[in-house]
Amino acid sequence: MTESRTSRPGTAGREAAPRYRGWIGQVTRSPLYAGTIGVLAASPRARLVLLVIVPLAWIVTFNIGPIYQMGRISLMQTYPAPDSGAVLTLDNYRxxxxxxxxxxxxxxxxxxxxxxxxxxxxxxxxxxxxxxxxxxxxxxxxxxxxxxxxxxxxxxxxxxxxxxxxxxxxxxxxxxxxxxxxxxxxxxxxxxxxxxxxxxxxxxxxxxxxxxxxxxxxxxxxxxxxxxxxxxxxxxxxxxxxxxxxxxxxxxxxxxxxxxxxxxxxxxxxxxxxxxxxxxxxxxxxxxxxxxxxxxxxxxxxxxxxxxxxxxxxxxxxxxxxxxxx
Amino acid sequence: MNSFASRYFTDLPKTALSASYWIFVIYLLLPLSLMMAMSFKEASFIAFPIQSWTLDWYAKVLQDQQFLGAVGYSIFIAVATTVIALIIGVWIALLVAAEGIWGRAMIFALACLPAVVPGLINAISMRIFIRVLDIPTGTGAIILGHTVHAVPFVVVMVLTRLRSMPHSLTDAARDLGADNFVAFLRVTVPYLAPALAGSAIFCVLSSIDDFVRTFFLGGYQPTLPMLIFAKVQGGMSPEINAMATIVLIVTAAVGLYAEHFTRRSKA
Structure with missing residues (x-):
């Protein structure tokens, strides 16, 4: 995908869109599409956000998150932490x-x-x-x-x-x-x-x-x-x-x-x-x-x-x- | 005689290599063949020699509700894992392949993290994670764990294919009036098809085979490996062998078919 390229004149207008046969045609003709993905696809900034947000959210949440939580708990005295707040310690490593x-x-x-x-x-x-x-x-x-x-x-x-x-x-x-x-x-x-x-x-x-x-x-x-x-x-x-x-x-x-x-x-x-x-x-x-x-x-x-x-x-x-x- | 001896000695490295290959093949196939043979034994315990043969264990397994339930459950988890992992994996690959994005190498490295973290630690960190987020163990947790593990492999396979794709393809689609979403669906996705098929097979097989993640994330309903593990722990009978043989033959058939399919589409 060439997301960095800005949209070219002539292809930005939705009127020029061709009609597709099959399910893609049904989707692209629907007003819902024009109001949602169609708008996103036409705007470079929206496309960039769309491209970046899901992968980053996934990686931060599920690739880094679990390791981070493991590191955090490794410093606790007890888990679950008591209501008075967790005490951080290196005892587990010792x-x-x-x-x-x-x-x-x-x-x-x-x-x-x-x-x-x-x-x-x-x-x-x-x-x-x-x-x-x-x-x-x-x-x-x-x-x-x-x-x-x-x-x-x-x-x-x-x-x-x-x-x-x-x-x-x-x-x-x-x-x-x-x-x-x-x-x-x-x-x-x-x-x-x-x-x-x-x-x-x-x-x-x-x-x-x-x-x-x-x-x-x-x-x-x-x-x-x-x-x-x-x-x-x-x-x-x-x-x-x-x-x-x-x-x-x-x-x-x-x-x-x-x-x-x-x-x-x-x-x-x-x-x-x-x-x-x-x-x-x-x-x-x-x-x-x-x-x-x-x-x-x-x-x-x-x-x-x-x-x-x-x-x-x-x-x-x-x-x-x-x-x-x- | 002399010429035979000299030929024998110049061919010696080749003979030794060939022998090492066949010994290795036997090493790989022998335990599995023994396991299959044992599934036909007419006795309720596992021991060699096998004196009389029977198909009863297969009849028993195919009527075993627990086994059939585990098959369905494993397939359900594998399909859900594959669908989510393909969507997320393609998305990450598109981001890594896009031009002008800052820190792409870093994103790629972090995306591959779950593939290099040792399996047990991956499983345990997910167990901690779902506990912190208050997600109960069970179906959802297993699917999440399998997906997190499968995504890096999808990313690598899709990225390899994506890098060989000429820009002119999507540019042409856009010049013909397609918006980016349609160009993606009609041009990029079909071009990625072989990589997607390979990734899907990988996701399905690795999810169905997975033990360590399911072990820590699973609830009371067993997947296939969990069921086989529980039966091994609870006293062994050839019934386990019949179960394992069925699973082995079906997964090997899927693998062979996939191999055949990807080879044909490459040619």
């Missing part, structure tokens, strides 16, 4: 650093998310490279589709399906027992193993797509040129392919890290008492009676700041461009 019960899961969450990100990168990179460069172009779409289909199943269904594989009476333990490798089932569920397995299962797509689109853009001539100059496969990878796919690596890692930090479904179904990570701590504070809300808000704000600044720092250090969602 509680986090004083209490290892909260502090340790947070550290664990950060390490867990970093490890999951690295593992996902290592697992998914060859797959993305294979689809983007090795497969013949006419088969590429189909190969990619095969990887996308599982992700159309929701979070809950995918997490639940991991239980089928890893449970004590699940497929893997059954197979190992039939083969005779074990006598009694290995408890795999409710451990860090099942948790990471499930999380990687949930998020691999967010690594795959950025990597795929970055690797696909690398011109094959560059790789061929490196080969002609005598670079072996490893050298070609290290000096040509890897640097040129940096954008994809940075976007993929950032996305995966941010999602893993806030992962909630997987620990709920696949985690156990030994694998308590921070999202569960926060969620528990909101499930309990309301007097824990200020602490929960403070913890959420801390997690938000730490996770976003970790990603920001990572992007700055590695030097990729900012995360793009498309």
């Amino acid at each position: 509680l986090f650093f004083r209490e290892p019960l909260y502090f340790m899961p947070f550290i664990r969450s950060l390490i867990f998310a970093a490890l999951v990100t690295v593992v996902t990168l290592i697992v998914v990179y060859p797959v993305a490279y294979y689809v983007a460069k090795v497969i013949r172009p006419q088969n590429r779409k189909r190969a990619l589709l095969l990887l996308l289909v599982p992700f159309w199943a929701g979070e809950i269904i995918r997490t639940f399906s991991v239980i089928m594989l890893l449970a004590n009476r699940g497929a893997l333990n059954y197979l190992l027992r039939e083969v005779g490798l074990i006598d009694r089932p290995i408890p795999m569920l409710y451990t860090y193993f099942s948790l990471s397995f499930g999380v990687v299962y949930l998020i691999a797509l967010y690594m795959l797509l950025p990597l795929y689109s970055a690797i696909e853009k690398i011109p094959s001539q560059l790789v061929d040129a490196a080969a002609d100059l005598g670079a072996g496969p490893f050298e070609r990878f290290r000096r040509v392919i890897l640097p040129l796919s940096k954008d994809g690596i940075v976007s993929g890692c950032s996305l995966v890290y941010l999602i893993t930090i806030g992962v909630f479904t997987a620990p709920l179904l696949l985690g156990g008492p030994n694998t308590v990570i921070f999202p569960e701590i926060i969620a528990a504070l909101f499930h309990a009676s309301n007097d824990k809300w200020p602490a929960g808000s403070a913890f959420s704000i801390l997690m938000l700041i730490v996770s976003l600044s970790t990603v920001g720092l990572f992007m700055k250090l590695v030097g990729g461009r900012s995360v793009r969602l498309s």
Whole structure:
């Protein structure tokens, strides 16, 4: 839309308006339209206001509002605030650093998310490279589709399906027992193993797509040129392919890290008492009676700041461009 | 023999890459296939091996009022979310794409905020927000939560398409006498159609799949993921597998159809 342009002479008058067939014609002919949208559409200032007001109101109310309210409540002693007025305090933030019960899961969450990100990168990179460069172009779409289909199943269904594989009476333990490798089932569920397995299962797509689109853009001539100059496969990878796919690596890692930090479904179904990570701590504070809300808000704000600044720092250090969602 | 060996070794990286792809495909498909297989088991508990097979669980699920209710409720929420998210998303994209608006980069960054905030924090901040505004948990809150999450994705998809649109199209419409509103409806919206279709599919699927926002914003009526979650917590039987399989097949069919559709419209 070219909203900044002023209306031109000759098109401002409503008399010149053509007659449209169908429902648009009915709408534009109606007196209601001429008195409302017609007037707005004819006046540049009204159009500008119309263009700006709804998006700004939406963004301020629903994108900034909730975070602002969370920040406000994180400074309160109790919520709801007593009638005498809210007392602002930093106690909720102090509680986090004083209490290892909260502090340790947070550290664990950060390490867990970093490890999951690295593992996902290592697992998914060859797959993305294979689809983007090795497969013949006419088969590429189909190969990619095969990887996308599982992700159309929701979070809950995918997490639940991991239980089928890893449970004590699940497929893997059954197979190992039939083969005779074990006598009694290995408890795999409710451990860090099942948790990471499930999380990687949930998020691999967010690594795959950025990597795929970055690797696909690398011109094959560059790789061929490196080969002609005598670079072996490893050298070609290290000096040509890897640097040129940096954008994809940075976007993929950032996305995966941010999602893993806030992962909630997987620990709920696949985690156990030994694998308590921070999202569960926060969620528990909101499930309990309301007097824990200020602490929960403070913890959420801390997690938000730490996770976003970790990603920001990572992007700055590695030097990729900012995360793009498309 | 010698030439075979040498060929084998020069192809080694390719073989390894191909193997990694197929292992990854198996990793992705195995748990879901096991889950589907379990839905045909003739026993009231989930355990391997499967000795005898039955379709009874499907018959049971298709008569389950709770399940059918959850399907209807989830679809209703998804449709409402999609309609609102498309309107708001297109509106924001138009603002970001407009020339001569101050601070567009800032507006765009803030518009994308809900997509980069970790899901749990997004859900919790919405829970606090509706409490402060005295909005009850339930249908309205869920739709609001899903919409806030979906809008950034609509903005990005629509904006990408909008940036490739020549100005001459709307200018021509106006020179032919259309006012701005008609030019928008008759020229801009049809041009955006592929992006709108893609966004709509994304909104529907992400709303139907969403668990964490519904978990915090929902009332007593369960959506599909909430119902499946409640059943998993309340003791597992192959009935859950039958439910999940139906949901999986329908969403995958919608996704495949959308993929097919967008590929055709691009060509």
